[in-house]
Amino acid sequence: MKKIEIFDTTLRDGEQSAGVNLHADEKLEIAYQLERLGVDVIEAGFPASSRGDFLSVQRIARSIRQCSVAALARSTEKDIDAAWEAIKEGANPRIHVFIATSPIHMEYKLRLTPDQVVQKAVESVRYAARYTTNIEWSAEDATRSDWDYLVKVVTQVIEAGATVVNLPDTVGYSTPHEYAEMFRYLKEHVPNIHRAKLSAHCHDDLGLAVANSLAAIAGGVEQIECTINGIGERAGNASLEEIAIALAIRKNVFQAETGLELNQTVRTSRLVSKYTGFAVPPNKAVVGANAFAHESGIHQDGVLKNKLTYEIISPEMVGLSSNAIVLGKHSGRHAFKKKCEELGIQLDEDRFNHLFKNFKELTEKRKEVTDDDIMALATDLTGKETGTKTYELVFLQVNYGAQGVSTATIGIKTPEGEFVQEAATGNGSVEAIYQTIQRLFSDPIELIDYRIQSTTAGIDSLAEVYVKVTHQGHTSTGRGIDNDVLGASAKAFLDAINRIILKVQASTVFETTSVSGRE
Numbered sequence: 001m002k003k004i005e006i007f008d009t010t011l012r013d014g015e016q017s018a019g020v021n022l023h024a025d026e027k028l029e030i031a032y033q034l035e036r037l038g039v040d041v042i043e044a045g046f047p048a049s050s051r052g053d054f055l056s057v058q059r060i061a062r063s064i065r066q067c068s069v070a071a072l073a074r075s076t077e078k079d080i081d082a083a084w085e086a087i088k089e090g091a092n093p094r095i096h097v098f099i100a101t102s103p104i105h106m107e108y109k110l111r112l113t114p115d116q117v118v119q120k121a122v123e124s125v126r127y128a129a130r131y132t133t134n135i136e137w138s139a140e141d142a143t144r145s146d147w148d149y150l151v152k153v154v155t156q157v158i159e160a161g162a163t164v165v166n167l168p169d170t171v172g173y174s175t176p177h178e179y180a181e182m183f184r185y186l187k188e189h190v191p192n193i194h195r196a197k198l199s200a201h202c203h204d205d206l207g208l209a210v211a212n213s214l215a216a217i218a219g220g221v222e223q224i225e226c227t228i229n230g231i232g233e234r235a236g237n238a239s240l241e242e243i244a245i246a247l248a249i250r251k252n253v254f255q256a257e258t259g260l261e262l263n264q265t266v267r268t269s270r271l272v273s274k275y276t277g278f279a280v281p282p283n284k285a286v287v288g289a290n291a292f293a294h295e296s297g298i299h300q301d302g303v304l305k306n307k308l309t310y311e312i313i314s315p316e317m318v319g320l321s322s323n324a325i326v327l328g329k330h331s332g333r334h335a336f337k338k339k340c341e342e343l344g345i346q347l348d349e350d351r352f353n354h355l356f357k358n359f360k361e362l363t364e365k366r367k368e369v370t371d372d373d374i375m376a377l378a379t380d381l382t383g384k385e386t387g388t389k390t391y392e393l394v395f396l397q398v399n400y401g402a403q404g405v406s407t408a409t410i411g412i413k414t415p416e417g418e419f420v421q422e423a424a425t426g427n428g429s430v431e432a433i434y435q436t437i438q439r440l441f442s443d444p445i446e447l448i449d450y451r452i453q454s455t456t457a458g459i460d461s462l463a464e465v466y467v468k469v470t471h472q473g474h475t476s477t478g479r480g481i482d483n484d485v486l487g488a489s490a491k492a493f494l495d496a497i498n499r500i501i502l503k504v505q506a507s508t509v510f511e512t513t514s515v516s517g518r519e
């Protein structure tokens with residue numbers, strides 16, 4: 001059986017999804033969950049792209065011990081220095097350097113000749129080799145590149161020290177047959193190919209990312225790059241969970257296996273969905289809510305007689321087991337802590353105490369609290385700095401006007417501890433709330449995105465609202481959880497504003513800090 005390494009890029013290419021903006025705490029928590037899932041490499045970010053990304057990659061590299069942590073860099077010394085500086089304390093740090101090799105990218109984007117690109121690629125790998133031997137080199141847009149040109153550049157980057165060579169289908173253009181053939185061609189024609197591991201990285205523009213990744217295994221790759229829930233630039237990347245389960249279920253076809261703890265699959269998917277605000281479609285393979293639901297009579301009859309009639313994947317395999325401990329009004333700290341551990345929730349003591357308080361409040365209103373409720377309450381706390389003074393919702397009252405105007409009255413505690421109260425109207429209840437909050441700030445707050453979902457199916461489900469706002473020239477997402485959709489809407493709006501204020505404060509501090517002093 002061939003071993004396939006899983007290179008997870010949820011925190012780098014996944015975070016490039018339009019509308020995703022993860023807080024450093026959220027990224028760290030996702031990294032811990034990826035470690036539990038057993039991925040081989042976590043691509044934590046692109047340190048040269050911003051101070052925030054640098055610090056977040058550095059924190060992940062310092063915290064993760066079981067996986068290699070990689071950082072992306074363009075073919076420039078500055079990017080490579082930043083990548084190394086961020087990951088150097090990691091367990092097995094990897095510099096991932098890339099440059100485009102397709103005619104259209106070289107001519108129009110890079111404005112370089114093919115020979116100049118070869119030279120830059122080689123120089124960048126040599127430069128990275130001053131730091132480490134764990135160097136991945138990627139030919140961006142490889143699938144629209146000339147194969148003989150790829151042979152030339154790959155031979156030279158391996159000579160320069162690249163130990164992993166990734167040939168991405170950057171724009172999701174390839175087909176499974178073509179993609180596998182490209183790897184076969186490289187394996188046949190690159191004389192020193194045995195000194196490097198080949199890697200596939202696929203995008204889903206034609207809905208072929210998973211199929212192409214699996215085909216690449218037949219073509220000889222030993223590493224697959226993918227993201228949880230398939231999030232990523234444009235239509236996304238290849239979905240980790242689909243690849244992992246396809247390899248496990250059809251081992252006889254692929255003759256390959258990963259080292260993943262597959263029973264962590266659903267938990268990881270849910271965590272990423274909660275933090276990104278990207279709901280998993282119900283019909284999504286492996287992790288969708290309907291992936292194990294049988295609706296029609298003939299199917300139900302078959303499943304009742306023998307599950308294997310319609311179930312090729314067992315729910316237990318991906319971590320969907322029924323839970324024995326039912327949490328409710330009478331549950332204490334121990335049972336609650338155990339449940340949090342089972343759910344992979346890691347919170348410092350302050351946040352744990354806060355979570356327990358919120359859980360107890362919820363049990364006053366509910367007979368039973370589900371895993372999803374606890375996850376929702378926990379994710380609501382992550383990314384909020386405990387002890388940091390922010391705007392807090394004290395009360396909210398809304399008068400809904402069916403034919404016209406709704407009115408909101410809101411009480412808020414400011415970071416200075418002052419209590420302020422405002423009222424305003426709007427065409428609907430949510431607009432009235434946002435107009436009221438706007439009155440508290442002199443700079444305009446623009447709402448760019450608003451999404452709502454419920455944690456469970458019941459009438460007493462918690463509401464989760466995700467918003468994206470622009471304020472003082474900064475854009476941020478915000479999340480709010482409440483029993484009521486309007487409460488969740490107000491909290492999400494305030495959360496986004498708080499995140500912007502914290503971001504501005506942090507960048508003011510960092511502006512006076514040198515690279516070596518970045519902590």
Ligand SMILES: CC(=O)SCCNC(=O)CCNC(=O)[C@H](O)C(C)(C)COP(=O)(O)OP(=O)(O)OC[C@H]1O[C@@H](n2cnc3c(N)ncnc32)[C@H](O)[C@@H]1OP(=O)(O)O
Nearest residue numbers: 013016046048049050074075076098099100109110140170
């Ligand atoms: C396929 C991928 O996913 S690649 C990764 C994409 N990820 C990102 O872009 C992360 C977020 N990006 C950013 O924050 C910014 O784009 C930065 C900080 C990286 C660069 O910002 P800026 O310096 O303002 O440059 P900008 O983004 O406008 O343009 C990119 C520049 O990098 C150059 N470039 C692109 N790829 C490479 C490369 N692999 N090696 C060297 N230079 C490159 C472009 O040619 C362009 O150079 P130019 O300014 O001389 O024309």
Ligand SMILES: CC(C)C(=O)C(=O)O
Nearest residue numbers: 098138140141168170
């Ligand atoms: C930088 C590379 C690996 C990439 O993300 C792509 O080509 O899609």
